[in-house]
Amino acid sequence: MKPIQVGLLGIGTVGSGVFQVLQRNQEEIRRRAGRGIEVTAVSRRNVDAARAIVGAAARVVADPRAVIADPAIDIVVELIGGYDTARALVLEAIAAGKHVVTANKALLAVHGTEIFAAARERGVMVAFEAAVAGGIPIIKALREGLTANRIEQVAGIINGTTNFILSEMRAKGLDFDVVLKEAQRLGYAEADPTFDIEGVDAAHKATIMSAIAFGIPVQFDKAHVEGISKLNAVDIRYAEQLGYRIKLLGITKRRNGGIELRVHPTLVPATRLIANVEGAMNAVVVQGDAVGSTLYYGKGAGAEPTASAVIADLVDITRLHTADPDHRVPHLAFQPGALHDTRILPMAEVVTSFYLRLRVADRAGVLARITGILAESDISIDAVLQRESAEGEAQTDLIILTHDTLEGRMDAALAQMQALPTVLAPIVKIRKEELK
Secondary structure: OOOEEEEEEOOOHHHHHHHHHHHHOHHHHHHHHOOOEEEEEEEOOOHHHHHHHHOOOOEEEOOHHHHHHOOOOOEEEEOOOOOHHHHHHHHHHHHOOOEEEEOOHHHHHHHHHHHHHHHHHHOOOEEOHHHOOOOOOHHHHHHHHOOOOOEEEEEEEOOHHHHHHHHHHHHHOOOHHHHHHHHHHHOOOOOOOHHHHOOHHHHHHHHHHHHHHHOOOOOHHHOEEOOOOOOOHHHHHHHHHOOEEEEEEEEEEEEOOEEEEEEEEEEEEOOOHHHHOOOOEEEEEEEEOOOEEEEEEEEOOOHHHHHHHHHHHHHHHHHHOOOOHHHOOOOOOOOHHHOOOOOEOOHHHOEEEEEEEEEEEOOOOHHHHHHHHHHHOOOOEEEEEEOOOOOOOOEEEEEEEEOOEEHHHHHHHHHHHHOOOOEOOOOEEEEEOOOO
8 A cells, every 4th residue: 555645844853753763663653554654755944954864765845835735745744833834834734635743732722723623624634642741642541542531630740841950959959040050951941941941831731631631622821820930949848848749730620610720830749659750751640530540651852752652643644544534533532513611710719739838037926827817718727837947047937738728718818928027028839739
């Protein structure tokens, strides 16, 4: 049978990985897919750099639209990244009747609804396993492997840069700025790391997972996003003393009245497997009613781990290339007419527990007044840690762990505590998840 012909839009780190893994494992892939899969056209502005990678195995052009216009190309792989140009090219490929594979989480989190609707209308597939957690097959697990389950929650370490930084801060007791510079030197962080350290990258991925887990449209604009740039080494140390580790988690939960969709630093019990995921690795915990908790762990970035996910999508499309479009796996797991526009809950309605650190005057009655405010707000305390003040100092750190409460209720209580003359600095608030 004639091989499926693939066009790569972009052949940088991931694109070169896709080409090399396809070349190396072509026989194994053919046995799985039922026919060969060949990269026959590549676009890159630097044509010479692209030719150095693919040699004579594929046609190289500078204009990606030349790849899309090639009638011999069956599948277009978009590896350019970003929003606007990628959106235009993907929609053009769909309009031309090409199947699309993309690793572009930002594109799908913002424009996914439009792209999936266009693909359904044209009868083509858009596959995106590589868009979330690199080589970990979390999209396939949510969309197919766990299809019997009513999924209750998904929580994941889905950004390797921030996990590396937090791991180093914990292991070495260093501040954020110091570790960020080291991460940039080692290549774990970009020269401009904003999307990673401010949680945007993780929120793109959490948005996609939420849509698949709960059968809702992708709606990145409703996600709550916080990064790690304001975290202090002292809070990581205190959390450790209390039996917790701090991770940047993407969390989405089913609740009465809506769906939680949030990314932020989170205290996780040190006994949980996900709390022990270190360095640049990724991990996702999914809770289903039938299967219970499942954990997915692996490399979330890199040329060949991401290429592994891209090629898995190529194999899936090759298998279903001639199938009736109405009998393929839906893009977001649920049939298009069965998606629900379920409300995304504002943070004031989110239920979680909290770590609080207060810098307070070291005098009698301070702890009683603070715990009194929490009691009046119907917020239950789980643990209290009061540090001994250094000799000659008249102030100390007070650390409080709470039980679950509404975030809006906690914020109101914090406003009262912050107004006390004995609270000497802005209160640190970090959410806590038991992930039982």
